[in-house]
Amino acid sequence: MKFGIGQAVPRTEDARLLTGGGRYTDDVSLPGQAYAAFVRSPHAFAAIGSVDASDALAQPGVLAVYTVADLDAENVGMIPCQAALKQRDGSNYVRTPRPALARGFVRHVGDPVAMVVAETLEAAREAAELVMVDYEDRDSVTGTLDALEPGRPLVWDAAPNNLCFDWDTGDEAAVEAALAGAHRVVELELVNNRVVANPMEGRACVAGVESGADGAPGRLLIYVTSQGVHGLQKQFAKILNEPDSRIRVLTTDVGGGFGMKLFNYPEYVACLFAARQLNRAVKWAADRIEGFISDDHGRDHVSKARLALDADGRFLGLRVDTVANLGAYLSNYGPFIPTDAGSAMLVGSYRTPAVYVRVKGVFTNTQPVDAYRGAGRPEAAYLLERLIDHAGRVTGLGPAEIRRRNFIPPSAMPYATPMGQVYDTGDFAQNLEDGLILADMAGLPARKAAAKARGKLRGAGLATYIEACSGGGPEQATVQVNGDGKVVLMIGTQTNGQGHETAYKQILADRLGVPPEDVEVVQGDTDRVSWGSGTGGSRSVPVGGSALAEGAAKVVKAATAVAADLLETAEVDVAFADGRFTVVGTDRAVSLKEVAAKAAEGGAGIAFSEMARWTPPASTFPNGCHVAEVEVDPATGVIEVVRYSVVDDFGTVINPMLVIGQIHGGVAQGLGQALQERVVFDPDSGQLLSGSFMDYQMPRAVDMPPIEVKLNSVPSTTNMLGMKGAGEAGAIGAPPAIINAVVDALSDLGITHIDMPATPEAVWTAIRGAETRLAAE
Structure with a gap:
C-alpha cells in the first residue's frame, strides 16, 4: 500500500501546522478569562x-492575590512525587512537601510565592511587581557534590547532609571480587551536565469552570501543554479534593516536550485553584526567562566508574557511584530517573558478568530535576561509552576492538543481563561494523593528516547504545468507524511533534485499508479518551500502535458478520484485505465503507466502535552505533562536528521519514549537551547565571553536520508490530560519540578526558594545560 506500514510518506499534520492552523495552549481563550502572573523568589x-499585597490589590483590574495561606484554607494538597524506591537499608527516601506556592521558605530562584489574577496580562504583571515580600536571605547550596559536604546549608531539615536517598542495585560482592582479581582496572570520573529542555512552546495553561445546572458552577477544566492528560487529571483531582470526573484536562497541539511536559507544576494547580475560587477562567503562559527559572531541568550527575578487565580486554565487572542532583523539590518522577530508569542500562550492549550501582540523590537550592529526552538512559550510555572508550585507549585495543570483544552476540538472544533486563533481539556487532563503513573510518588517517596540515586537530569517536523503551504501563485505543466509512481513533498518547497522527494513520491504512484523509486522530481530552498513559520513553507508537492494531482487528471481526450478511455467505468464508471483504475463491466483495453504511443503517451514526487496551509484556530495546568526526582549532578551542553517521535498530519502522527526523532532532539535542549547553549557578548566591539565550547556548543550524543514517531493523518480539521505539536514540548516542571524538582529536597532547560541555574555553584551557605539561617534560 502507498500509505501503509514502512512507507516514507510526509506528515499529514504538517500542512495544517505550517500554514498557521495549529492550536497551541496559548492560542486557547475561554470566555471572560482573567490572567495570572506569579511573584517569584529572587533568592x-x-x-x-510577611507578604503585603495591599498595593497590588488596589490596582485597577486586579481580582485577587493568593498565597499558600489561601491554598491551605481550602485544603489544597501537595504536588506528589510518584517515584517508588527504597534506600539501601530498606527505608523510605526523604519525601518533602511541594505546595503550589511556597510555604515558609523559598528554596530556589524562581520559586513561586504569590499569584496575582487580573483582568489583563499587563495588569497582572504590573501588580505582581507591587507585592512586597519580606525575605530573610540564607546561605544556599547549588553544587551537586557540594550538597553532601559537612556543614553545608540544609535545603530541608528532614534531610541531613541534603541526602534524599542512598540507593543501590546489582551484586556488590561480585563486582568487588572482579575488581580485586582483574588484570587491569580502568577508572574515570565524569560529569553529566545540567540542561534546560527549552521546547519551542513554553509551558502554559488555561483553567476554567464549566457551566452547571441552573447556572451553578460545573466541572473544572484545564487546557495545558502536556505529554498526557490522564495522569494529570488524577493528580489535579487529588490535590484539589475533587473526583476525577469533576476535572476535564485537555491538551491541544504541543510544540515540543522532551520529557519536561510530563510533569505537574505549581502554576497549573494555582490556576485551577484560582478558577474555582473566582468562578472564571484564568490563563497563564511562561515567557522564556520564566521558563529558565521554573521549568524542571535535566541530567546533573557526577559519577565515578571502575571497570575490571581480564588480560584479553574482556569485561569482568563494573562499579558506578553517582551523585544525582534532584533540586529543591522532588518532581513527579525525580528520584526514579538516576536510579531504576538509568542504572539498568549500565550493562549496555556488553557481556559484563557483574554490575553494581550506588546512587545518592541530593537536594540543592535549584529547580527540580526530572526526565529529559531519554530519562536516565543517556546518562547511563554516556558514562559507559566514555569509560569503554577510555579502556580501549588504555589497553591499546582501541575503541572498536574492545567493543567487538565484549558485545553480546545475536546467538545469545534472548539475553538476561545481570541488571534484570532481558534483551530479546539485536545485532550489536553488525551495527558497529556498518557504522565504521558508513563513517569511512578507513579514510580517517588521511583526513587527520590533511587537517593537521591546515593547523587543525581531527578526531573520530564512536558510541554504541541500547535503551529500554515502551514502559509506562498499558495503552488504550478506541477505533470507531462511522456510517460514512470515516474512522476516528481515540488514543491515550499525546503527540508533542513526533508525527503520531501520520504514524497512526499508516497503521490504520495497513489494517483497515482506509485512506489518511478519512481518519481523525483524537488525543489529549479526558472526556473523549477515557484512559491513557501518555507519551514518554519512546512508547507511543510501539504500545499505542499495538493497542490500535488490536482495536482495528476487533473492528474487522465485528464487521465481518455484517459483510457476510451482505454477501449472503457464512462468516468463515469471508476474508478481509485492503479495505475489502471478499468471499474466498470468488470475486464477490464489499468495501468496509459499504459494510459500515449497512451497520449504521443508512450511513448515519457509528457503525463500529471497538476499544483495546494493550499491555506490553516486556520492554523493547532500540540499539545502534553513532560515529562522530570533529575538527578542533587549537588556537581557539572551537570544535566543528564535520561528519556524523548513525546506524540504528528500531525494529519495524512505520515511517522512515519520521524516524530520520527523530534521529536528527535527538542528535541536535545531544550535540547541544556535549558542546554547548550548561546550567550555571553562582556558587555563593545561588543565582542562575545562564537564565536566557544570551548566556545559555543552544545548537543552531550552522552547528549541525550532515547526518548519514542506516537502519538495521531486527523486529522486536515483545509487541505485535515488531517495533522498538525511536524518539530518544539520537540524544543517547550523540554525547558520548562527540566527546569520544574530541578526546581522539586531543589525544596526541595526552588529554584523556574532557567533561561536557566541551566549550571553546574548556578545550582551549585543556590544550594550554597539556602544552605546558609537555613542555615541562
Missing part, C-alpha cells in the same frame, strides 16, 4: 516573612 534560599 536561592530565604525565609518568608
Whole structure:
C-alpha cells in the first residue's frame, strides 16, 4: 500500500501546522478569562516573612492575590512525587512537601510565592511587581557534590547532609571480587551536565469552570501543554479534593516536550485553584526567562566508574557511584530517573558478568530535576561509552576492538543481563561494523593528516547504545468507524511533534485499508479518551500502535458478520484485505465503507466502535552505533562536528521519514549537551547565571553536520508490530560519540578526558594545560 506500514510518506499534520492552523495552549481563550502572573523568589534560599499585597490589590483590574495561606484554607494538597524506591537499608527516601506556592521558605530562584489574577496580562504583571515580600536571605547550596559536604546549608531539615536517598542495585560482592582479581582496572570520573529542555512552546495553561445546572458552577477544566492528560487529571483531582470526573484536562497541539511536559507544576494547580475560587477562567503562559527559572531541568550527575578487565580486554565487572542532583523539590518522577530508569542500562550492549550501582540523590537550592529526552538512559550510555572508550585507549585495543570483544552476540538472544533486563533481539556487532563503513573510518588517517596540515586537530569517536523503551504501563485505543466509512481513533498518547497522527494513520491504512484523509486522530481530552498513559520513553507508537492494531482487528471481526450478511455467505468464508471483504475463491466483495453504511443503517451514526487496551509484556530495546568526526582549532578551542553517521535498530519502522527526523532532532539535542549547553549557578548566591539565550547556548543550524543514517531493523518480539521505539536514540548516542571524538582529536597532547560541555574555553584551557605539561617534560 502507498500509505501503509514502512512507507516514507510526509506528515499529514504538517500542512495544517505550517500554514498557521495549529492550536497551541496559548492560542486557547475561554470566555471572560482573567490572567495570572506569579511573584517569584529572587533568592536561592530565604525565609518568608510577611507578604503585603495591599498595593497590588488596589490596582485597577486586579481580582485577587493568593498565597499558600489561601491554598491551605481550602485544603489544597501537595504536588506528589510518584517515584517508588527504597534506600539501601530498606527505608523510605526523604519525601518533602511541594505546595503550589511556597510555604515558609523559598528554596530556589524562581520559586513561586504569590499569584496575582487580573483582568489583563499587563495588569497582572504590573501588580505582581507591587507585592512586597519580606525575605530573610540564607546561605544556599547549588553544587551537586557540594550538597553532601559537612556543614553545608540544609535545603530541608528532614534531610541531613541534603541526602534524599542512598540507593543501590546489582551484586556488590561480585563486582568487588572482579575488581580485586582483574588484570587491569580502568577508572574515570565524569560529569553529566545540567540542561534546560527549552521546547519551542513554553509551558502554559488555561483553567476554567464549566457551566452547571441552573447556572451553578460545573466541572473544572484545564487546557495545558502536556505529554498526557490522564495522569494529570488524577493528580489535579487529588490535590484539589475533587473526583476525577469533576476535572476535564485537555491538551491541544504541543510544540515540543522532551520529557519536561510530563510533569505537574505549581502554576497549573494555582490556576485551577484560582478558577474555582473566582468562578472564571484564568490563563497563564511562561515567557522564556520564566521558563529558565521554573521549568524542571535535566541530567546533573557526577559519577565515578571502575571497570575490571581480564588480560584479553574482556569485561569482568563494573562499579558506578553517582551523585544525582534532584533540586529543591522532588518532581513527579525525580528520584526514579538516576536510579531504576538509568542504572539498568549500565550493562549496555556488553557481556559484563557483574554490575553494581550506588546512587545518592541530593537536594540543592535549584529547580527540580526530572526526565529529559531519554530519562536516565543517556546518562547511563554516556558514562559507559566514555569509560569503554577510555579502556580501549588504555589497553591499546582501541575503541572498536574492545567493543567487538565484549558485545553480546545475536546467538545469545534472548539475553538476561545481570541488571534484570532481558534483551530479546539485536545485532550489536553488525551495527558497529556498518557504522565504521558508513563513517569511512578507513579514510580517517588521511583526513587527520590533511587537517593537521591546515593547523587543525581531527578526531573520530564512536558510541554504541541500547535503551529500554515502551514502559509506562498499558495503552488504550478506541477505533470507531462511522456510517460514512470515516474512522476516528481515540488514543491515550499525546503527540508533542513526533508525527503520531501520520504514524497512526499508516497503521490504520495497513489494517483497515482506509485512506489518511478519512481518519481523525483524537488525543489529549479526558472526556473523549477515557484512559491513557501518555507519551514518554519512546512508547507511543510501539504500545499505542499495538493497542490500535488490536482495536482495528476487533473492528474487522465485528464487521465481518455484517459483510457476510451482505454477501449472503457464512462468516468463515469471508476474508478481509485492503479495505475489502471478499468471499474466498470468488470475486464477490464489499468495501468496509459499504459494510459500515449497512451497520449504521443508512450511513448515519457509528457503525463500529471497538476499544483495546494493550499491555506490553516486556520492554523493547532500540540499539545502534553513532560515529562522530570533529575538527578542533587549537588556537581557539572551537570544535566543528564535520561528519556524523548513525546506524540504528528500531525494529519495524512505520515511517522512515519520521524516524530520520527523530534521529536528527535527538542528535541536535545531544550535540547541544556535549558542546554547548550548561546550567550555571553562582556558587555563593545561588543565582542562575545562564537564565536566557544570551548566556545559555543552544545548537543552531550552522552547528549541525550532515547526518548519514542506516537502519538495521531486527523486529522486536515483545509487541505485535515488531517495533522498538525511536524518539530518544539520537540524544543517547550523540554525547558520548562527540566527546569520544574530541578526546581522539586531543589525544596526541595526552588529554584523556574532557567533561561536557566541551566549550571553546574548556578545550582551549585543556590544550594550554597539556602544552605546558609537555613542555615541562
